[in-house]
Amino acid sequence: MSKTVWILALTASLFSSAAGQQNFIAVNFHKAYQQHTRSLDGSPGKNYWQNGGKYAIKVSFDPITRELYYRGQGVFDLLYAHHRQLFARQYDFVITEIATRNQRSQRAHERVGFETINTYRDELDEWNVVVMDL
Numbered sequence: 371m372s373k374t375v376w377i378l379a380l381t382a383s384l385f386s387s388a389a390g391q392q393n394f395i396a397v398n399f400h401k402a403y404q405q406h407t408r409s410l411d412g413s414p415g416k417n418y419w420q421n422g423g424k425y426a427i428k429v430s431f432d433p434i435t436r437e438l439y440y441r442g443q444g445v446f447d448l449l450y451a452h453h454r455q456l457f458a459r460q461y462d463f464v465i466t467e468i469a470t471r472n473q474r475s476q477r478a479h480e481r482v483g484f485e486t487i488n489t490y491r492d493e494l495d496e497w498n499v500v501v502m503d504l
Contacts, residue, residue, distance in 0.1 A: 375475060401445045403414075403415075405417060406418075407419075423481075446478050446482065447481070447482055450464070450482045450483070450502065451482075453504075454504055457504055458504040461504055462503065462504060463501050463502060463503050463504055464481075464484075464501065464502045464504060465499065465500070465501045465502075466484075466499075466500055467497045467498065467499050467500070468497065468498045468500060469495045469496070469497060470489065470495070470496040470498055471495070471496070476498060476500075479500050479502075480500075482502065483503070484500040484501065484502040485500060485502070486498045486499070486500050487499055487500065487501050497499065
């Protein structure tokens with residue numbers, strides 16, 4: 371009888387200690403969880419935020435030729451110069467991706483200081499991952 375009670379007590383203590391354990395949290399997510407910027411399931415927490423900006427870019431459009439008349443006016447260069455001013459204190463770099471077939475965009479990004487750090491292919495296209503130090 372006492373052997374049965376001991377086994378039941380041992381089993382009960384194992385289940386209660388297992389129930390009290392928390393799920394494993396990866397080291398790189400622990401800080402975000404503690405600061406409530408992410409929840410345990412990875413969704414945004416109550417302190418989650420995103421940077422944003424509002425830009426007004428004026429363009430002219432010819433509906434017959436479908437040509438946009440903003441090229442050559444420095445809009446792209448001004449946009450990333452503004453990014454540097456806004457975000458240099460908070461971030462180390464800007465990262466984006468460009469379809470490898472879009473050579474005009476690749477040249478424009480290189481002109482303002484982006485460098486290709488990786489190329490990959492997904493089910494849609496081949497992409498250059500580019501980064502610019504702030």
